[in-house]
Amino acid sequence: MSDKFRYDDDISKKFLLATLLWGAVALLLGVLIATQLADWRLNLGLPWTSFGRLRPLHTNAAIFAFAGNGVFAAIYYSSQRLLKTRMYSDLLSRVHFWGWQAVIVAAAVTLPLGLTVGKEYAELEWPIAWAVNGLWVVFAVNFFQTLRVRRERHLYVAIWFYIATIVTVAVLHVMNTIQIPVSFWKSYPVYAGVQDALIQWWYGHNAVAFVLTTPFLGLMYYFLPKAAERPVYSYRLSIVHFWSLVFIYIWAGPHHLLYTALPDWAQTVGVAFSLMLIAPSWGGMINGLLTLRGAWDRVRKEPVLKFFVAALTFYGMATFEGPLLSIKSVSALGHYTDWIVGHVHGGALGWNGFMIFGMAYWLVPRLWKTPLYSTGMANAHFWIGFLGTVTYLVSLWVAGITQGLMWGATDIAGKLVYPDFVETVLRIVPLYWVRMAGGLLYFSGYLLMLVNLVLTVRRAPAGVQDEAASAPPLVPATVGNLGGRPHRMLEGLPGLFTVLTLLAILVGTVLEIAPTFFSGGFAPETPGVKPYTGLQLHGRDLYVREGCYTCHSQMIRALPAEVKRYGEYSRAEESMYDHPFQWGSKRTGPDLARVGGKYPDLWHYRHMMEPRDLVPGSIMPSYSWLAKDKTDFEIIARKLAVMKKLGVPYADDDVRLAVEDARREARRIGRGLEAQGVKPGIEDMEIVALIAYLQRLGEDFRKGGVK
């Protein structure tokens, strides 16, 4: 009576090999940009190797290429077995695989070229971003059709987490990639200012939740009991922490925006839900660790279990640290510092990395039907990786807290103790070296794994076939076979389960984000806020292109020391025409919200050519190509037209005369520079547009247009 079928193991192999390959790339990029922070010369003076362009490539590669492919390998392998069926469509699986790799390659080409939207972890320009949306649909159709053709009545908890992942990532990514194209490789998001910030961090925070947490919990629920050969500790705990995690996580985004121009209530909601998130997050860790009862003696010997145990522990640490950092007073100290960078790497290296390593060491021998080449090497990898992660975390805790304290330090007369920003940078540069060493260790361990796995695969017997399996076909659902308890019944009804999951994530989404659509994006109509001139707007796009936001914020928080250092705190209205917002999330350099008018044009020119001429010790790369590359004046008219469509109050004449106006403004700035000895012809170069933008920052407030 049993159906006989084969699992599609080839697709799991493909995704696993892809994650191993891209993981190496992501880590190598990480080590490179970490070294660039320690020694600016490693930026090499080239546009496509400078930190601002490579940092987005590193984060995207780590999240979507390394973790993403790892998650897909796990989902394709475990779902088929948990549902007792081959994937619905081999073709869709392959379209998903090759499409995803094509997206990664496209990202690897476009990001160093400076083609970016300028929103963190959502940098990919619209053609690629919408390709991702399309591929996600392919993946979702394949997955849900597989649910339909399953031979197992009830869905295991791993599958719940996969469902939550697929549904939520779709909502997040579509919502955050609504853009209007200016050209094939340039677009503006429809949201601006506070609204854009809120949607971005709702997206950014939940990318962490639904790309780096829920699918990994699903992975854990399958591979950990498999590897430990132990039953899962608590079914009820699974239910409790699944639903609470999915419902609560989605609300927590605003904790990335504390003391900013986001309204107080939204900030407080973000903090409150972040605090509530501790237990739901820990539920997964506890269930995993308690599943190992009776198998702890094997943890000592088996690298797979070691990786899983350490990963769960790092997960527990990061999910406690996160809510802690969300508390307003802690955020005041930690935000914009390297503490946050350390925090995300606790998750990325310790949790995501180690889960994937554990899975790979377990999966490769099974997929290729060959014992692991060397358990000793795998154990060595564990200890090297562990040491690397700890080194990384500790160095950035110290760096972040040190710098946060230095920024906030005032003397008895209320003056800043360290008024020079660069002083606070130079203090932590030694720690950047330590962090780099930690990353390098982690990377070395990774290479050890690659060698080990390659040698394993090379010893594989020829002609390994997809695994054969058999299971009785699914009997149609009846009240009798669904099970007595309500949740048990729900587990037998994937459609209803999916709808409820969607509702769970939509509650927080709607309640937080909908108000921005009814309140003019939280920024009152203010005539004193003027739109950018064409040249300034173009300069702003250069700011985005060079990834300035990866090191500079444009959001002065309502904190005393911050107001002393940078000027009056930023108001919501000031960024109301900013598509996209550029508030930033990290201050490797100082805030720039009010930098306009602070220095002469010549200062900016010389600073961009060689920052150290003006700020001794600065670690900023030099941007000398901006004085060699010509401004594309012609595109400015189209840019203004798109902005006008988005509601920025440009007159028809502004758009019609955009190119002329921009040239005139460039001539004025260029002549001023030339009079002071800058080479003739500078007015045609991009640097002039960038200077126009930088000098514009904070102008509305300076001129009294914003109260």
Added chain:
Amino acid sequence: MSAKEKRIEEVKSTGHVYDGIEELDHPPPPWFVAMFYLTVAIGLAYYAYYEIGPGPTQGQELQAERRKEELAELTSLAASGGSKIPSEDELQAMGKDPGRRSAGAAVFSTKCASCHGNRGEGGIGPNLTDRHWIHGGRLTDVFNVITQGVPVKGMPPWGALLKQEEVEGVTAFVASLAGTNPPGGKAPQGELVEKR
């Protein structure tokens, strides 16, 4: 595992098995449940404190901090007897004091040299060694320009960032630059001031 432990686990199985993975029916650990309720309560209380109760908005928080600082400033001012703006004569005297001048030189090299040159020869900003002055050539003028800046021309106000004695030191150092005529000096700007 002993036979007894095994029996307990059998009793506690849910009977669900997926691809060989069995689910046990342990209740969630009590401390976990307690932590869950506690954090939810703390979260709600946090929200209630700030949005319903007396918790300050970030604007109020900033205002309170500023008031506290103003008070501290006044107290420290009262304690020190208050520092007053130096007169031209006092600044002239400081300009001749080698200690003041070298202290000022140190500040100058980190804060001013990037625009005015290491020896005051000028660059982005004007030459400080000649006899031409844009905003007045008396040392009280120099003191004021350093303190308040000339924002339209990109000279930042340093009053909020430097202590008064540091501004005095820089003024003293600038006084000592007069007539030094360093190499690469920027062309004179502003009005000729014959004598300070």
